[in-house]
Amino acid sequence: MRERYSPLISLKKGHWFKLICGASFQHLPTVRNLTLAYTLAGADCIDVAADPAAIASAGQALQVASGLQDWAKSQGFGYQALPWIMVSINDGEDPHFRKAEFDPSVCPTDCWRPCEKVCPADAIVFSEDRNTITCGNSGVIDELCYGCGRCLSVCPKQLIQARSYVSTPSSIASLVLQTGVDAIEIHTQVGRESDFQRLWKSIKPWVNQLKLIAISCPDGEGLVEYLQSLYEIISPLPCALIWQTDGKPMSGDIGAGSTMAAIRFSQKVLNAKLPGYVQLAGGTNNFTVAKLVAKGLLASENNKQENSAKNLNTYIPENRFVSGVAYGSYARVLLSPILEKLEKMHKSQLQAIEFAYGTTSIHAKELTNDSQLTKLEVLPELLWEAVSLANSLVSQIKTSDLK
Ligand code: SF4
Ligand code: SF4
CATH class of the missing domain: 3.20.20.70 (Aldolase class I)
Structure with missing residues (x-):
């Protein structure tokens, strides 16, 4: 059988x-x-x-x-x-269970930020580079960091550490x-x-x-x-x-x-x-x-x-x-150009909502919450491009x- x-x-x-x-x-x-x-x-x-x-x-x-x-x-x-x-x-x-961390306030101002460039998850940010990050929120975004370890070795000042954690x-x-x-x-x-x-x-x-x-x-x-x-x-x-x-x-x-x-x-x-x-x-x-x-x-x-x-x-x-x-x-990196494209479209959509309705209106919040543009299947062309790459x-x- x-x-x-x-x-x-x-x-x-x-x-x-x-x-x-x-x-x-x-x-x-x-x-x-x-x-x-x-x-x-x-x-x-x-x-x-x-x-x-x-x-x-x-x-x-x-x-x-x-x-x-x-x-x-x-x-x-x-x-x-x-x-x-x-x-x-x-x-x-x-x-296997670690995240990177560092204190951005001690980074030299003239550092060319190789940590930011090498991170495949865009988990390292500096507040002036991203308008979604409020001032003082530079450093590693905990939820994005998956502990690949790349940033640790590229910091010329060795300011980045790995923090281990354990699932109980x-x-x-x-x-x-x-x-x-x-x-x-x-x-x-x-x-x-x-x-x-x-x-x-x-x-x-x-x-x-x-x-x-x-x-x-x-x-x-x-x-x-x-x-x-x-x-x-x-x-x-x-x-x-x-x-x-x-x-x-x-x-x-x-x-x-x-x-x-x-x-x-x-x-x-x-x-x-x-x-x-x-x-x-x-x-x-x-x-x-x-x-x-x-x-x-x-x-x-x-x-x-x-x-x-x-x-x-x-x-x-x-x-x-x-x-x-x-x-x-x-x-993950294989698909990142496509997922980044999707993320950019999502951000543009949120900005358009904000522009049209302001940040505080209930309607804007509802539209923002209802946004489907974080889902790959909403854009079939991108989805099949991603599947094709994954399939390779x-x-x-x-x-x-x-x-
Ligand atoms: S450990 Fe990897 S994912 Fe985390 S911040 Fe460093 S480069 Fe980015
Ligand atoms: S590479 Fe090191 S010193 Fe430079 S910005 Fe990143 S953490 Fe700071």
Whole structure:
């Protein structure tokens, strides 16, 4: 019997594509629009911040995508099924959950502001540059910063710091119950076994509702033994398991070489033959799939992954191949010209309303609240341009066995 398509099949086939909106990324219109474009392009999983508003925005995008799926398919885009929504939780201090901060009042007035220029999220602003920012509100806009880390290294005065934060296990447990999240990713580090255990205790009561657990752990001394001990803690697992090999957490997409750390790390985890699927992240970009193919690390028509188990949920591959790739900064930056265009149009519309009705009239406020121009689907031309770009990335892993 033909298997009904689901994201799990992508894992099994080595075609899994995950979009990382970012554990720290809570700019809701962007989360919504990225989710919509990558869903229609065939993404299997959307990883959003562990924040009910971000989860709801992704959920709204999935509803819109459902209504557009036939059109997406007729255009030749990769949509096959709705992706799973994943949230990340942290068992301790971890760079996956950080935001940049600095005090703009101590910046030299003649600084050419490389921080502002390098930020892919437009999260660094200076009050005189943006009329939406009131005086004294310069610096990092917390809700836009997704912790990519680029600004930290470019400041000539080293004024920018990363501030870590942790999602609490109890808040995640209620998220899982109330929002219907499909998957959870646990971010840990070698040596944090007791933190992991504590977190797992609060997740365990809800695990039967989940389709997937992912574990993300940067490389370190004693990694394999640590991952083995985590497997002992979470076994038996009623759902699929992914080991996310985060080569360079928060590295962004800078440079062709940035993907190699993730690939080397995946080889190490594959060699450990842990039960579960292996998926790359961190430094993944336009080169990642080609490099995986060149290294023979993706299953292809010629070297099909063995699958002896009957049930996909308990399927434990031989770990010879990578099952998928997660894209963060690269995927977001790819669509940023289109999302910026949309944002500009939205701002112009708000200015026109303000010009016509003033800032205080109720009618102006109603029109402003009713503005639909934060939604990509309102402008079909922009939407399909975004889906086309997203598809150029998603299709790389989807068609990797044809290469
Ligand atoms: S460059 Fe990255 S870390 Fe710095 S403010 Fe922008 S999004 Fe945040
Ligand atoms: S690069 Fe550093 S000194 Fe210059 S504006 Fe940015 S934070 Fe201030």
